[in-house]
Amino acid sequence: MRDQELQRILRHMPAGIATLLGPELRYGFVNEAMQALLGGNTPEGQPLTDVSLPADLREVMQKVYDSGSPFVAKAYGLPLLGSNGEEPTPRYFDIALEPLQDDEDQVHGLLLFAVDVTGQEEARQRAHELALETRRLDARLRVLTETAPQITFTVDAAGNYEYVSPQWYYFTGQPPTADLDAIWPLLVHPEDRLRVLYQMEAARKAGIGWSHEYRLRRHDGQYRWLLSRAVPELHAPDQAAYWHGAVTEVHDQRELADALRRGEAELRFLADSIPQLIWTATAEGFIDYYNQHTAEYTGSSADELGPTGWVSLIHPSEQSSAARRWVQCVASGESFDGLFQMRRHDGQYRWHIIRARQLTDARGLRWFGACTDVDDQHRLREVLQHQYDELARTNRDLDTFVYTASHDLKQPLFNLRGLFDELRRTATFDDEEHEVLLRMVDGALGQLDVTLHDLAATVQEQRQLTAPTEAIDLRSVAEEVLLGLRVLVEDAEATVNLDFKAAPTLIYGRANLRSVLHNLLSNALKYACPERPPCITIASGMTEAGKPWLKVQDNGLGMEVNKDANPIFQLFDRQHPHIGGTGVGLYLIQRIVTSRGGHLEVASTVGEGTTFTVYWFG
Amino acid sequence: MFSPMNHIAYMSRAVRPLSDQELQELLAQCRRDNARNNVTGILFYSHGNIAQLIEGDPAVTRPLFEKIAQDGRHSNVVKLADKPIEARSFPDWSMAFHPIDPEGFSALTDFFLPHQMPATPDTLSIADALLVDLVRQAVFGANTTAAESASVGN
Ligand SMILES: Cc1cc2nc3c(=O)[nH]c(=O)nc-3n(C[C@H](O)[C@H](O)[C@H](O)COP(=O)(O)O)c2cc1C
Numbered sequence: 001m002r003d004q005e006l007q008r009i010l011r012h013m014p015a016g017i018a019t020l021l022g023p024e025l026r027y028g029f030v031n032e033a034m035q036a037l038l039g040g041n042t043p044e045g046q047p048l049t050d051v052s053l054p055a056d057l058r059e060v061m062q063k064v065y066d067s068g069s070p071f072v073a074k075a076y077g078l079p080l081l082g083s084n085g086e087e088p089t090p091r092y093f094d095i096a097l098e099p100l101q102d103d104e105d106q107v108h109g110l111l112l113f114a115v116d117v118t119g120q121e122e123a124r125q126r127a128h129e130l131a132l133e134t135r136r137l138d139a140r141l142r143v144l145t146e147t148a149p150q151i152t153f154t155v156d157a158a159g160n161y162e163y164v165s166p167q168w169y170y171f172t173g174q175p176p177t178a179d180l181d182a183i184w185p186l187l188v189h190p191e192d193r194l195r196v197l198y199q200m201e202a203a204r205k206a207g208i209g210w211s212h213e214y215r216l217r218r219h220d221g222q223y224r225w226l227l228s229r230a231v232p233e234l235h236a237p238d239q240a241a242y243w244h245g246a247v248t249e250v251h252d253q254r255e256l257a258d259a260l261r262r263g264e265a266e267l268r269f270l271a272d273s274i275p276q277l278i279w280t281a282t283a284e285g286f287i288d289y290y291n292q293h294t295a296e297y298t299g300s301s302a303d304e305l306g307p308t309g310w311v312s313l314i315h316p317s318e319q320s321s322a323a324r325r326w327v328q329c330v331a332s333g334e335s336f337d338g339l340f341q342m343r344r345h346d347g348q349y350r351w352h353i354i355r356a357r358q359l360t361d362a363r364g365l366r367w368f369g370a371c372t373d374v375d376d377q378h379r380l381r382e383v384l385q386h387q388y389d390e391l392a393r394t395n396r397d398l399d400t401f402v403y404t405a406s407h408d409l410k411q412p413l414f415n416l417r418g419l420f421d422e423l424r425r426t427a428t429f430d431d432e433e434h435e436v437l438l439r440m441v442d443g444a445l446g447q448l449d450v451t452l453h454d455l456a457a458t459v460q461e462q463r464q465l466t467a468p469t470e471a472i473d474l475r476s477v478a479e480e481v482l483l484g485l486r487v488l489v490e491d492a493e494a495t496v497n498l499d500f501k502a503a504p505t506l507i508y509g510r511a512n513l514r515s516v517l518h519n520l521l522s523n524a525l526k527y528a529c530p531e532r533p534p535c536i537t538i539a540s541g542m543t544e545a546g547k548p549w550l551k552v553q554d555n556g557l558g559m560e561v562n563k564d565a566n567p568i569f570q571l572f573d574r575q576h577p578h579i580g581g582t583g584v585g586l587y588l589i590q591r592i593v594t595s596r597g598g599h600l601e602v603a604s605t606v607g608e609g610t611t612f613t614v615y616w617f618g
Numbered sequence: 619m620f621s622p623m624n625h626i627a628y629m630s631r632a633v634r635p636l637s638d639q640e641l642q643e644l645l646a647q648c649r650r651d652n653a654r655n656n657v658t659g660i661l662f663y664s665h666g667n668i669a670q671l672i673e674g675d676p677a678v679t680r681p682l683f684e685k686i687a688q689d690g691r692h693s694n695v696v697k698l699a700d701k702p703i704e705a706r707s708f709p710d711w712s713m714a715f716h717p718i719d720p721e722g723f724s725a726l727t728d729f730f731l732p733h734q735m736p737a738t739p740d741t742l743s744i745a746d747a748l749l750v751d752l753v754r755q756a757v758f759g760a761n762t763t764a765a766e767s768a769s770v771g772n
Binding site for chain 2: 284286306307308310319326327331332
């Protein structure tokens with residue numbers, strides 16, 4: 001009964017148990033667990049087959065059988081077929097092989113004992129993989145901490161250095177044997193030392209991290225700015241055990257920032273010293289700086305004005321258009337430019353030119369603006385404009401007056417002439433000088449007529465100055481003018497040469513050109529030398545700068561040229577009082593030529609002749 | 619009784635783009651809390667750009683601004699204005715933004731698509747209107763600032 005009991009227990013044991021008998025290792029007792037392990041088919045008395053166990057295990061079994069010494073295979077992997085033909089999954093067994101001996105100590109079989117250790121084995125393998133991974137991460141961390149351009153460190157709660165990366169030694173030039181806790185504080189710049197030690201201690205006491213900058217002495221003796229940051233490693237809430245941190249060199253950034261700050265401060269100083277309203281604005285168009293003068297001028301502080309308050313300083317009638325324009329400029333990047341009335345602290349609105357331009361550089365986009373008080377200039381300009389208008393009107397009135405007067409005097413003169421002729425025809429004179437007197441009166445009447453005519457012509461010419469220009473053939477105009485002067489030319493037996501080859505056409509006002517030619521030619525004929533017949537040359541050409549000129553040269557009386565007085569031709573300034581004429585002619589030429597942007601030059605030798613040169617433009 | 623009023627305006631950047639869902643939640647929460655606190659104003663949002671103007675009793679708006687400024691959903695909060703005002707210019711709380719999916723928002727009230735935004739109210743001084751216009755331009759870009767754009771309620 002007890003045997004049966006034992007058999008039942010063995011059969012249902014979770015570990016596999018089997019006996020294999022004889023050198024052929026035939027199946028003896030095989031419990032359920034072992035049966036599953038061997039593939040289910042284990043008829044008693046049948047030898048172990050190739051399929052049921054791997055060859056290496058069978059070989060070992062054979063050896064144990066032959067040698068009679070037991071063997072245990074730990075965590076031996078057996079691919080077990082899944083229950084319903086699934087993929088075999090490896091399972092692991094501790095397999096004990098025990099020789100079975102008969103009474104004479106002869107081996108006649110093997111006891112096979114298999115315990116499933118798959119769970120343990122998998123756990124062990126996972127642990128192994130984890131260990132590998134940890135080692136890999138550890139190596140990576142070390143490479144990182146030791147190659148990053150930073151010093152990394154660990155400090156304990158007492159403030160002693162647990163670890164510092166090799167970069168610290170490269171940086172400071174200290175030997176690897178250096179006592180960190182003692183030396184590190186000594187390498188900190190004396191001005192920063194107390195502050196750094198205090199800050200670190202305060203952070204450690206409070207259990208928080210730190211971030212501060214200080215100067216540390218480099219191996220070459222130079223102090224460099226560093227940024228030290230550390231975070232606490234908490235072992236329990238509120239209980240930090242270690243601080244891990246990194247020290248980064250920020251020397252160059254700091255120098256740059258200092259330089260920028262200095263530059264900025266200098267610019268501010270400059271802007272604050274200028275007696276103008278200067279301001280800057282962000283890319284979005286919000287004013288972020290007004291110079292000091294703005295507050296003095298407007299009576300409003302930068303805070304009171306705020307980012308858009310400038311617009312309230314502008315005259316109410318112009319505020320919304322200025323605001324709209326500014327929004328557009330900010331959107332498009334166009335410069336802001338305008339003339340606005342802005343309120344001064346005393347409430348007076350004064351004209352300002354407001355100008356703003358965008359600057360883009362490495363630090364982004366900003367606006368720079370200035371408001372310049374141009375009120376005085378503006379007022380002055382208004383006064384000048386007013387006076388100019390006044391003068392222009394007076395001038396027009398004068399012209400009209402001269403024209404009307406000369407016109408109105410024509411009739412009485414005409415009457416006078418008629419009466420005088422009548423008088424000469426009918427009256428008799430006792431005085432023997434009467435012939436001379438009559439001739440003088442006649443001459444004076446003639447001169448008065450010419451003067452009136454010339455005055456009217458001047459006014460008319462004045463009006464012609466605004467006439468449109470056209471391309472004119474010089475020769476045809478010159479011939480036209482000569483035709484008008486034909487009687488004078490013939491009387492004087494004058495020779496006139498025309499030479500327009502170099503510049504045959506001129507773009508000018510036709511009436512003006514005719515007037516200039518007429519006056520120059522009649523002058524040349526009028527002031528001829530009585531000893532020789534006049535010889536006149538009219539020529540045109542171009543200056544080196546490509547500007548046209550016209551020359552009228554005579555061999556007449558010549559005159560004194562006053563080099564200092566310029567303009568040399570004053571109205572009615574006459575050099576040869578014995579010769580009839582009004583003197584209006586040269587004045588007229590001068591007026592025409594200068595008003596179209598040119599000038600007149602004269603070269604003359606008394607007794608030899610005169611050359612007038614008209615430079616039409618410039 | 620005289621009750622003082624002020625308005626506060628700021629601009630900021632969302633720490634990461636806000637989803638339509640998050641915007642809806644923000645809208646709902648603001649509408650509820652602001653109605654309770656008698657706070658009005660307008661919020662602009664587009665592609666991470668945020669700007670807001672709130673108006674009300676300074677005893678409410680000042681602490682509210684402090685709270686909003688601390689909100690982790692945005693950073694780089696720059697205050698542009700904080701000054702007394704005579705009257706409210708945004709009597710109904712509203713919000714304007716570019717939703718990612720405008721379809722889903724058509725049912726909501728109290729918000730505008732940027733191109734539907736009403737003109738800047740003329741109860742604002744010209745300086746304050748200029749501020750709102752610049753803010754709007756900074757959030758939505760240049761071509762949505764046109765004050766002539768169609769107006770929806772207010
Ligand atoms: C861009 C932005 C705008 C906000 N505007 C408001 C607002 O107008 N009113 C408000 O009550 N909360 C606003 N909040 C939410 C607040 O920051 C805060 O989350 C909310 O008031 C809830 O705070 P509580 O939990 O302390 O009550 C805003 C948040 C963000 C990010």
